Amino acid sequence: MNLRDVLDMGDYGVYVWSCYGLVLAVLVLNVWLGRRSLAEQVLSAQRRLKIADSLNSESSSSS
Amino acid sequence: MWLWFHKLSSPPYAYRTAGLVRPWLFWPAILLMIVGAIGGLVLAPEDYQQKDAFRIIYVHVPSASLSLMIYVVMAVAAAVGVIWRIKLAHAVAAACAPVGAWFTVATLATGSIYGKPMWGTWWEWDPRLTSELILLFLYLGYMALRASFDDTQRADRASAILAIVGVVNVPIVKYSVVWWNSLHQGPSISKLAAPSIEGSMLWPLLIMMLAFILYFGAVLCDRLRGEILRRERNASWLSESLARS
Numbered sequence: 001m002n003l004r005d006v007l008d009m010g011d012y013g014v015y016v017w018s019c020y021g022l023v024l025a026v027l028v029l030n031v032w033l034g035r036r037s038l039a040e041q042v043l044s045a046q047r048r049l050k051i052a053d054s055l056n057s058e059s060s061s062s063s
Numbered sequence: 064m065w066l067w068f069h070k071l072s073s074p075p076y077a078y079r080t081a082g083l084v085r086p087w088l089f090w091p092a093i094l095l096m097i098v099g100a101i102g103g104l105v106l107a108p109e110d111y112q113q114k115d116a117f118r119i120i121y122v123h124v125p126s127a128s129l130s131l132m133i134y135v136v137m138a139v140a141a142a143v144g145v146i147w148r149i150k151l152a153h154a155v156a157a158a159c160a161p162v163g164a165w166f167t168v169a170t171l172a173t174g175s176i177y178g179k180p181m182w183g184t185w186w187e188w189d190p191r192l193t194s195e196l197i198l199l200f201l202y203l204g205y206m207a208l209r210a211s212f213d214d215t216q217r218a219d220r221a222s223a224i225l226a227i228v229g230v231v232n233v234p235i236v237k238y239s240v241v242w243w244n245s246l247h248q249g250p251s252i253s254k255l256a257a258p259s260i261e262g263s264m265l266w267p268l269l270i271m272m273l274a275f276i277l278y279f280g281a282v283l284c285d286r287l288r289g290e291i292l293r294r295e296r297n298a299s300w301l302s303e304s305l306a307r308s
Contacts, residue, residue: 006104006105009115009116009118010109010114010115010116012114012115012116012180015116015119015176015177015179015180016104016115016116016118016119018176019119019122019123019172019173019176019177020100020104020122022169022172022173022176023122023126023169023173026126026165026166026168026169027096027278029165030161030162030165030282031089031281031282031285033161034162034282034285034286034289035285037285037286037289038285038286038288038289038292040289041288041289041290041292041293042292042305044292045292045296045301045305046305048296048297049301049302049305052297
């Protein structure tokens with residue numbers, strides 16, 4: 001089987017390769033969405049902790 | 064064993080464990096996907112009837128089985144959350160839904176593309192196709208229901224009921240090709256009988272299915288960690304865990 005045959009897929013190339021491309025896109029997208037949602041939550045948690053720390057240090061310095 | 068389960072249900076432990084486990088699921092999944100794709104696209108012989116178009120099964124079938132498996136995981140997690148009031152179980156269910164919905168979309172889209180050259184139509188209101196479409200609506204309904212509540216606990220309970228009730232659709236999708244006269248082909252891999260697929264065509268499919276399951280585990284780890292952070296807004300363990308990451 002040469003490269004041409006693999007790409008042609010016996011005249012079914014459009015159907016076969018569009019399915020593989022579509023599933024690859026879903027696989028990549030889900031990894032990206034998962035990483036992005038985690039990164040967003042890490043950032044917002046870090047922000048909250050920073051605010052809580054600064055409030056704590058303010059209240060301890062004023063007392 | 065129970066002690067381990069009890070430990071795993073604690074958010075800080077689950078957060079750390081998911082972070083540690085993720086690469087051990089992700090990289091083997093990628094490796095197996097490459098092997099499965101080469102096996103399916105190049106090494107497997109062409110089908111005597113469907114010719115090279117049959118190679119679509121190596122992405123269509125793993126997507127379809129994953130779309131069903133994720134729903135079962137989601138429903139079981141939701142049931143555990145409701146029965147034993149384990150918050151982490153609800154977090155697992157919430158993390159499953161978007162991934163499951165995406166794989167249901169992939170199943171419907173690849174099935175439609177597969178259907179055109181094989182059946183001569185992109186879509187048919189066939190039992191298998193219709194029940195898979197209902198599965199997509201169940202995922203979307205679950206996510207919409209969760210989003211409609213501000214209170215996480217109420218969202219957990221309400222969406223859990225939908226997830227548990229909706230699980231009745233899973234055997235309908237699975238056995239639709241057996242119970243009804245369907246345009247969709249019957250099962251090729253069965254645990255009760257010998258598979259009706261040749262070994263040289265079967266091994267890439269089994270490898271792909273395993274790869275997709277490992278991949279789902281890896282994506283679930285990220286989603287779950289994000290969900291835990293969202294829920295544990297003011298927990299004291301956060302500062303220590305985030306400082307380490």
